[in-house]
Amino acid sequence: MGILFLLFAVMPIVEIALLIQVGGVIGGWNTVAIVIVTAFIGAYLVRREGLSTLQAAQQKMNQGQMPGEELAQGLLLLVAGVLLVTPGFVTDFIGLLFTVPVTRKLIGKALLVKLLQSKHATVQFSHTQQFHQHYQARNKADDGDIIEGEYHAHDEQNKPQLPNEDKH
Template sequence: MRVLFLLFAILPILEIALLINVGSIIGGWNTVGLVILSAFIGAYFVKREGVSTLQTAQEKMQRNEVPGKELVEGLMLVVAGVLLVTPGFITDIFGFLLAMPGSRHFFAAQVSKHMKMRVVAPGMGPGMGPNGAGFNQGESPFGQSPFGNGPQSHQQGDDVIEGEYTDNTTNDRDKRLK
């Protein structure tokens, strides 16, 4: 709750104060131009990094791997895009941090680590797998971590069970004929 208060009440006040101070130093129109320029540069970086992240995710999916890291990075790029088109210098700094590959990888690793510790299946307590069986921290109860570090869902050499069945139920028409 406090974080949301800071984001929606204090941050705009800080942005406005900073824009006024920068405007008094370099001029109002130059400040507006700088804000617009940073939005265009940010949009370019977000688009470039987004395409790269999407390609990496598609390659992982073709190898039957879960692109968990790429999903987290894609979400960060969306947030970066919103921050970069929001007028202000403070949001631009955070937006550029999320758009640049080095810092984005660092933040994605931290978010993934934090989320792995909180993975809980619906209807089960923490650390409880199907049928009450426990599973390790960060491991999904469904066999594969959504963040790319768990066991693969389909390993080479998995047993395939084939079979046939016969439907022994009779339909109503057959019952009336007898």
């Protein structure tokens, strides 16, 4: 409850007060320009870092490893993106901390450790080469009836095999 109160009640007040103070020193339009520029730069940085984090996670999954740190960093990048496009200097600073690789890795590791120590976290990861497809198809017949069907891929080429199909 305390953290939510800080986020939704105190933080906007702090941001508004800081924006007014900075606007009084450098001017209102200059302050608005800084807020807009930081949003664009932040969006660019989050995208660039997000793609590299996604690639690292995919590499770990291909090796059959759990990409825990990469998932934590991805969560931080998601939060950073929201913070960087939110007008304000405090949110921009925190978003920048979550975006810079050095601080993001440190915060991500701490977040992962805290999550794993939590009694509410369960981690499961499996890596298999077997692929199973399940589709439901709905086709409308000429007479207006709806025909439902499904099939499962059972062979190596993932060729659909219909349930009533004759096997040669």
